[in-house]
Amino acid sequence: MTDHTHYRSAIMSDPHDPDPDLRAHRDSCAECRAFTEQLLRFEARLERALLVDIPVKSVVLPFARNGAQGPRRWMAMAASLLLALVIAAGAWLTLPQRSLAAAVVAHMAGEPDAWLTDAPVPDADLNAVLKDSKLHLKPDAGVVSYASSCEFRGHRVPHLVVQTPSGPVTVMVLVHEAVRNPKQFDEHGYRGTIVPVPGHGSIAVLMRDANPGSGDVERIAARVDNSIIWTR
């Protein structure tokens, strides 16, 4: 039996601990649920605070060799660049999926106001948010009641709340986050999925577990995906 003290100690150690006992306590205790939401908001601040900006050119790679000449040098540079891209893409694709899902949940918990309204966002505001990600939404996408360009893992990404027949869902368009396969998650009262969008990163779709009549989140994600028109 988990009590307040045990629950709070555990999630202060690991805010994304999936332990079912912790979840059961959270579901049954409004005070600890509020405490968790506050902790996740703080976690989002902490993640951003740790991303200090240090120019990488301050460190040179001591094993880079200067002896190559002429065409060989260019070929070596091209090979290095290609390898860098392949390795970087590989590293990107093998990042822990749970970490991305946890970051999405933490980010969303950090913007609780996003859920407060169901009034449509003015078209001009929505277009301004979507412009940088080179996309727009088809008219049948549903009412967008919240649109913000948010900093997420070092990039600006659109954070939307779309009103659907199953209730409001949060959509984050993660152009810079490539994933191999769809990834479902269920954390801290939020259910969602992150689906790959070939050539355009991925899309995260989340809904609150408590949504009355909440439907199939994968189906909603597919609908959102179909509603996006990429302009690049």
Added chain:
Amino acid sequence: MNDEVGGNKRRARFQALCQSLRPDLLRFAFWLSRDRALAEDVVQESMLRAWKARDSLLDESAAKPWLLTIIRREYARTFERKRFATVNVDELVAQEEPMLAAAEEQDISDVRAALMRLPDEYREPLILQVLMGYSTAEIARELELSGPAVLTRLYRARQQLRAACGEDVRLDPQE
């Protein structure tokens, strides 16, 4: 000839690997040392050591933890060489203020200032967990601690940070 081509290929792969990881390594070294100049020196020296020890990296997918371990050891060596008796946190905060205050929002700058004041034994596991995505078991292995000891340190790290930022840290809501 073949040896030279093979050597060049290896060098290129290793360089590309280090280039892609360099931003994370610099951030890790900064939060370890809380001193940007020292972090740059430590990463620079670590790159050289990594190149010399490249044969010990058998699996490229393990490059990141391998490099982080080298950085931790290099930082510890630097600390031993300079024989720092104490660290004046106020001086460090003042020294790094331009970078710490570079965040657009005040609340982010506040968290950075609180992180600077967090004791090493709490700050390091927290960086590994939040910045590097390590699990509790991975942190325990890297820091040579037990799992419960890691969890205690992570709890205390968040408790101190959140308290410094004016957050509710009560374990019992009735307190």
